[in-house]
Amino acid sequence: MNDSPWPNPLVRYRSDPSVLLHGGQYYFASSVMEYDRLELRRASSLEGLNTAKPVVVWRKPDSGPMSLLIWAPELHNIQDKWYLYFSATSTHEMKGNTRQHRMFVLECSDPDPLTGKWTDKGQIKTALDTFSLDATVFVLKGKLWYTWSQKTPNIESNSNIYLSEMANPWTLTGKAVLLSKPDYEWEKQGYPVNEAPAAVTHGNRIFISYSASATDKHYCLGLLWADITDDLLNAESWHKSPDPVFMTHLENQQYGPGHNSFTKTPDGQDVLVYHARMSTEGEGDPAYCPCRHTRAKIFHWDDNGMPQFGVPPPDHP
Template sequence: MKKIIFLLALFGFGLVTAQENMFTNPLLPSGADPYSTYYNGYYYYTHTLGNRLMLWKTKNLADLKNAESKLIWTPPPGTAYSKEIWAPEFHIIDGKWYVYFAADDGDNNNHRMYVLENTSEDPFKGHWEFKGKVAAWPDRWAIDGNVFTYKNKLYMIWSGWEGDTNHQQNIYIAKMKNPWTIEGKRVLIAEPTYAWEKQGDLQDAKNPPHVNVNEGPQYLERNGNIFIVFSASGCWTDYYALGLIKLKGDDLLNPSSWVKHPEPVFGKSETNSVYAPGHNSFFKSPDGTEDWILYHANSNPGEGCGTKRSPRMQKIRWNADGTPDFGTPVPENEYLTIPAIRQQEQK
């Protein structure tokens, strides 16, 4: 009898362990523009809240619903950056923490990018200092800033307007003098050119009016291959999808160095009930062997770009030519294995 009880207990423990190593999407009921940084054994996660900056901390990103959280910053009222706080990203640069975000004064025409700095090793501690606006020349409408280092030099990519009116959103790049200052002029490296980048209306799927959007750029590197993955078409539509440009050569500031893939690389799946997947970010598994995409999507058609968007993640595979294969957005009832952890953490 004792042997049977022992076997049942052992079997039950195995089920619990297996369940702890599996997860299903979405990670939270709501959370647009998800971003995660893995540092010192923890994932530091954030998403758009609109009126404040929050940071979550967890060892298991799949268990985000139980993560510790902290209010990092609330904007002072009556400033150029008090409202519509979008797409925050937390980065570690030269041993300091920075959070980049877009904000305005309540008028979308005035959206610009801003940055805070924290010199503490633990972003849940220390003081977050407002460093100011991060602006290129010319200083135009700008959102969705992403910062990265290439050959020991710091760069920023973002979505912006060519002029002062909302004709279309393009992807720009510029070199940075330091984490809060752009050096020199901005350079246009991608703009909407294909039909799948210009969809804007759900009501007439056969003949939707064109909305020219490239936004949410994210840097991705593997084995010396450099990519920028971006979101295309109106976020309020089911057509919202991911596109890709690849660096040819090594001159990031030369527009002709960037080659756009002619088709979207990640889009809706009606079969899997995942709509408008986009505004992604990337992270590696704790053991460093896996690449993952973190993105938001809707569970039903026509839900637009409001609070129905929820964060999801899945593993990236790689094609023989070195390009990423994001596959198809997985359904909500499909169990996935959590990102691979270090061997010593399994003990």
Template structure:
């Protein structure tokens, strides 16, 4: 049956990674003035920097402004870490962590405020340290509003619990003051949370589909660094630790195939059209580090699309390769199904929770001549190619035959010009088409065949 499928509500986005070198713990917010505002940890740990641009990619080349420097003595004098920028009740606030000049590990959360419309040019007032009931190592404060209440979430050590950091939550009476007794909502207990150090830190909240999702980072800040996920119902009492459930495995980890290591300390923003959620995070391009990872300056800011599973939960996928970000190819006439590879055979399938199996980069065609090729995300160097008219994902052997078999002319969608169709380079008139949920290159003449050969980029 032919199913009319309107263009996807979350069309594909295209960015180039990595975005910004030597900037860790990145935080990006899209403001109502049309600008994206970016801040992050500088590897010298001595200042707070900020950029703005009207596009996410534009942040890569935007001028960077130092809006605040560490104190020369006392509090806020060392380890300036993980700034976040938030717009609250008509003012800008920066939350950050800092140590003391006489005790660089006396890390605590602090707040800056400006009334300027442009925070890059504003005068910042120090609102001081966020007073917490426990006066212990604490960092990575973030804030969000749920059901009309503003909350602060952060990471902190509690000696009664043990070493390392746990995640805490408290309502706020103003942007620099918590009220009531904090709730401890997560303690590192799984093996993936306790490699090198016992760590839950870097909370980041996104609210969708009747739930509150809190991503967080775990383990030491080397290649073992990874992202876990807490989930609470939007109708629950967020201050009740029992409202929160934790994934038993990490949701975002190092990937040797894509050469991305230690992904974490993420934030969330939205695409320029507001229709796609964007995952912002840092990682490194190599696994092995000499000495303390905190002394390695090469964590860099990266961005990629955050997808959503059919059950309404976020799918982080894998840290994608450097270069252009990938797409998913969504069937025009079976809108719940995507092109994916399974044991390297290309097929059409719904509920592809192994997200990277259904992500492909559209790259310059291996055959040239105005063509494109579709490169696997989780197997870089492997491409969709036809063999006996069947579509497979295979590693390029460099031959002319492979280059031709893996090259296509990208056409306006045969069933919807807003979509895309892919005509074989070396078999004119044959298109990438699904039949019985497998992918082929086949001639296209009927309305059903045109629909079968049409895909939305998502």
């Protein structure tokens, strides 16, 4: 069975990929190399995203809290409206080389998110006013949930994974629970990082993958899970894999796979969408390396209902 039937890379020079299957169409959002805008692509197939024309739906302003380093957008459709979640900072908020990102959301009420009007719904406020990024949303048990990455005072890490309920697509409600922080050595290579959560359900469990370590060759995926019937806002409901579940594969020359999203094929197979590098080379900050490309592969479930992501497949046309 070919677990990578699409071109690899799927979309070149695009990192932090998010793919949404909605109404029989695939929508694609990602970070762009200039970090200055939000683009969307649409195609009737995953492979079609390779050549689909990118449409700029929003550009950063010249000043203000969303005027610098636009990172990791995700498109979601919630109650027939479109939402783009992303993180950004500003020149004023930059302190030396320390980034001070916060999370924001745009809304589009028009049927077509590529041509519709987008309105700013503002910053998504959390209890902690600290560096935060990489939000995603999901619906479970009739509720809208928000999971994201944030720096926590008194925890020696760059970011940790949190979960909260939402009152609406731009407002959190109730308490937030800390789901994961970098505990293992594989989560602390280069930088101690837990970021970029992505949610998928299977059977009676909810799974949240996340990315760990620096965004270079050490980048990899970790995994959290809980029973759907348990209290998701109780940290003790969640389990954590002691080992990475998707990581660099030297033989296939795939390095630092991470920052994933989940989607499905038209016939219902589960797909892992992620970015990875083709080499370990690169100078300076790895976040600015143009060598990260979007990729996709089918993954499977074992007899215990756990995801088996396999290894990153090699490049192929």
